[in-house]
Amino acid sequence: MEHRLELKNISKSFGEVQSLKNINFHLGRNEVVGLLGDNGAGKSTLIKVITGYHQASEGEIFFGGQLATDLTVAKARKLGVETVYQERALAELQTLWRNIFLGREISNRFGFLDVNKMKEETNRLMLESMGFTSMAVNPDSAIQTFSGGEKQGVAIVRALYFDAEIIILDEPTMGLSLKETRKLLNFVREIKAAGKSAVFIDHNIFHVYSVADRVVVLDRGQVAGEFRTEDITLDDLMDKMYQIAETGSFT
Amino acid sequence: MDIEKVKPEAEAAAADSMKIRITRRLRANATQVGIIAVFLLVWLFFIVAAPDTFLKPQIYNAFMSTIPFFAIMALPLTMAVIAGEMDLSFTSIMALGMVAFIKVFEATNSVGLAFLSSLLTGTLAGLLNGAIVVWIGIPSLVATIGTQFFWRGAVLVILNGKGGTLVPIKETLLRKIMVGQVAEYLPSQMLWLIAIAIGTWILLNRHKFGAHIYLIGDNENSARLMGINAKRTRILVFALVGLASAFAGMMSSMQVSYFWPSLGEGYLLRTLASVFLGGTSVFGGVGTILGTFLGSFIIGAIEAGIVAIGLTGFYTQLIYGFIIIVSVSMHAVMRKRMH
Ligand SMILES: Nc1ncnc2c1ncn2[C@@H]1O[C@H](COP(=O)(O)OP(=O)(O)O)[C@@H](O)[C@H]1O
Ligand SMILES: [Mg+2]
Numbered sequence: 001m002e003h004r005l006e007l008k009n010i011s012k013s014f015g016e017v018q019s020l021k022n023i024n025f026h027l028g029r030n031e032v033v034g035l036l037g038d039n040g041a042g043k044s045t046l047i048k049v050i051t052g053y054h055q056a057s058e059g060e061i062f063f064g065g066q067l068a069t070d071l072t073v074a075k076a077r078k079l080g081v082e083t084v085y086q087e088r089a090l091a092e093l094q095t096l097w098r099n100i101f102l103g104r105e106i107s108n109r110f111g112f113l114d115v116n117k118m119k120e121e122t123n124r125l126m127l128e129s130m131g132f133t134s135m136a137v138n139p140d141s142a143i144q145t146f147s148g149g150e151k152q153g154v155a156i157v158r159a160l161y162f163d164a165e166i167i168i169l170d171e172p173t174m175g176l177s178l179k180e181t182r183k184l185l186n187f188v189r190e191i192k193a194a195g196k197s198a199v200f201i202d203h204n205i206f207h208v209y210s211v212a213d214r215v216v217v218l219d220r221g222q223v224a225g226e227f228r229t230e231d232i233t234l235d236d237l238m239d240k241m242y243q244i245a246e247t248g249s250f251t
Numbered sequence: 252m253d254i255e256k257v258k259p260e261a262e263a264a265a266a267d268s269m270k271i272r273i274t275r276r277l278r279a280n281a282t283q284v285g286i287i288a289v290f291l292l293v294w295l296f297f298i299v300a301a302p303d304t305f306l307k308p309q310i311y312n313a314f315m316s317t318i319p320f321f322a323i324m325a326l327p328l329t330m331a332v333i334a335g336e337m338d339l340s341f342t343s344i345m346a347l348g349m350v351a352f353i354k355v356f357e358a359t360n361s362v363g364l365a366f367l368s369s370l371l372t373g374t375l376a377g378l379l380n381g382a383i384v385v386w387i388g389i390p391s392l393v394a395t396i397g398t399q400f401f402w403r404g405a406v407l408v409i410l411n412g413k414g415g416t417l418v419p420i421k422e423t424l425l426r427k428i429m430v431g432q433v434a435e436y437l438p439s440q441m442l443w444l445i446a447i448a449i450g451t452w453i454l455l456n457r458h459k460f461g462a463h464i465y466l467i468g469d470n471e472n473s474a475r476l477m478g479i480n481a482k483r484t485r486i487l488v489f490a491l492v493g494l495a496s497a498f499a500g501m502m503s504s505m506q507v508s509y510f511w512p513s514l515g516e517g518y519l520l521r522t523l524a525s526v527f528l529g530g531t532s533v534f535g536g537v538g539t540i541l542g543t544f545l546g547s548f549i550i551g552a553i554e555a556g557i558v559a560i561g562l563t564g565f566y567t568q569l570i571y572g573f574i575i576i577v578s579v580s581m582h583a584v585m586r587k588r589m590h
Contacts, residue, residue, distance in 0.1 A: 073478030103477030
């Protein structure tokens with residue numbers, strides 16, 4: 001069976017800087033892949049190629065075995081990719097409901113919005129998934145008043161709402177409390193349980209190890225290693241990571 | 252017993268949540284509430300200061316026949332500013348559209364064709380603004396200063412600096428529809444203004460296009476990460492400003508049955524002042540149609556009011572400039588407080 005997602009020989013340059021070099025990467029059906037690597041290793045660039053935000057300088061992307069040409073974010077979302085970006089991708093002056101449906105508004109075929117539906121759905125999400133119970137927050141609240149963890153919660157709930165086949169989480173635990181982090185890791189396990197796939201980026205190797213089926217290590221724009229979590233102990237994985245950080249590869 | 256005890260508590264709770272809901276509403280619409288308050292205060296002030304003028308219906312007829320000329324442009328300009336852009340070229344596009352009108356009318360003797368080609372010219376000029384901003388990457392403030400001079404120059408060159416009479420179309424249906432008198436005190440341009448205000452409101456608040464305008468004006472990077480076509484949205488906004496400018500240019504020329512090559516020059520300040528007084532943020536992401544609508548009437552009334560209370564007309568520019576500075580600064584202060 002084809003992979004849910006496959007990247008072949010992907011390179012990406014920004015002017016002189018080559019951020020990705022000949023990346024081969026795949027995400028299986030119902031698989032959670034953890035992406036590890038130092039700051040600047042190219043993790044965010046890689047997922048932005050997948051989400052259609054960056055166009056690869058070279059290489060091909062396949063969704064379910066189908067070659068995707070001229071990929072854009074809108075196309076990728078239609079293909080079932082939802083993302084929690086490292087930079088959160090929120091519009092702070094706008095209301096909660098506008099942020100939940102940012103770029104994917106509920107509308108008729110002429111583009112007219114169903115505002116009530118979006119507010120109702122937001123209300124439901126607030127109660128069921130975000131755990132907002134305070135009277136002060138409602139779908140019409142501007143999110144600039146939210147705490148860091150609440151904002152991150154908005155970005156996460158949004159990615160989960162659309163019932164995507166592939167969910168990409170780029171450092172989603174940033175700004176989360178211990179309790180919220182545990183909730184997030186459970187979300188990732190639920191994605192897996194629901195038969196979906198995910199790419200999970202986190203600085204914390206414990207988080208990644210605890211939810212991923214497979215770990216891919218990036219170093220300076222290249223894939224430096226790949227392990228199934230069932231084949232490697234956490235200690236061994238940490239040893240490998242140190243090795244990669246020092247030498248750029250491992251033996 | 253128990254039930255009777257619960258009842259007043261439930262009522263109190265209901266009243267509480269009612270209060271919360273009302274304050275919430277007020278807070279969410281703080282700028283709109285503010286502009287309505289300013290509108291009423293300015294009105295009251297002029298009624299007290301110049302009752303002879305402001306208690307007679309004539310002045311309101313005058314407002315409704317002149318304010319729409321710039322208010323109609325201020326509405327799409329509001330969208331542009333919410334999107335984080337600025338357009339200073341609409342004054343020249345008013346005149347450019349009229350050049351198309353006159354030339355096509357001369358060639359075909361058809362007001363219908365002249366009308367359409369004027370709208371088309373305005374739209375194309377707006378698209379060009381958008382293209383320069385989006386594809387070449389020039390800040391819109393600078394790009395539209397450039398096109399403002401360029402199109403004004405084009406008008407002067409094409410018509411050799413001369414104006415033209417519109418007396419031949421004075422009896423046409425088009426002119427009646429544009430600037431006729433519907434009832435004794437209701438000029439048709441006021442109806443146009445209301446229709447365009449409703450149209451822009453729907454576009455901005457009930458259509459994807461408007462939703463995307465708020466989002467790219469707030470945070471373009473977020474909007475693009477989530478798949479919004481920011482470039483297309485921006486270009487279309489400039490096109491709308493161009494379209495409205497050509498329309499307003501025809502209106503104000505038909506009103507006086509003459510085309511002046513300097514058409515529009517007097518509208519720059521009051522159009523911008525209407526937008527900013529209406530609560531639209533120069534930083535983007537914030538603004539309302541209602542605010543601009545009321546703002547344009549305040550701006551229009553100030554000009555008449557200044558003369559009516561016995562000051563010289565020289566004060567208008569001073570006051571418009573002051574209004575722009577204060578209303579723009581308010582957003583800057585609010586942003587500082589938020590961060
Ligand atoms: N838009 C961009 N323009 C130029 N360079 C970029 C851009 N995005 C990322 N880079 C560069 O690409 C490299 C990888 O960055 P990134 O993918 O953000 O790393 P990571 O997410 O692993 O920390 C860095 O050297 C970064 O400076
Ligand atoms: Mg990153």
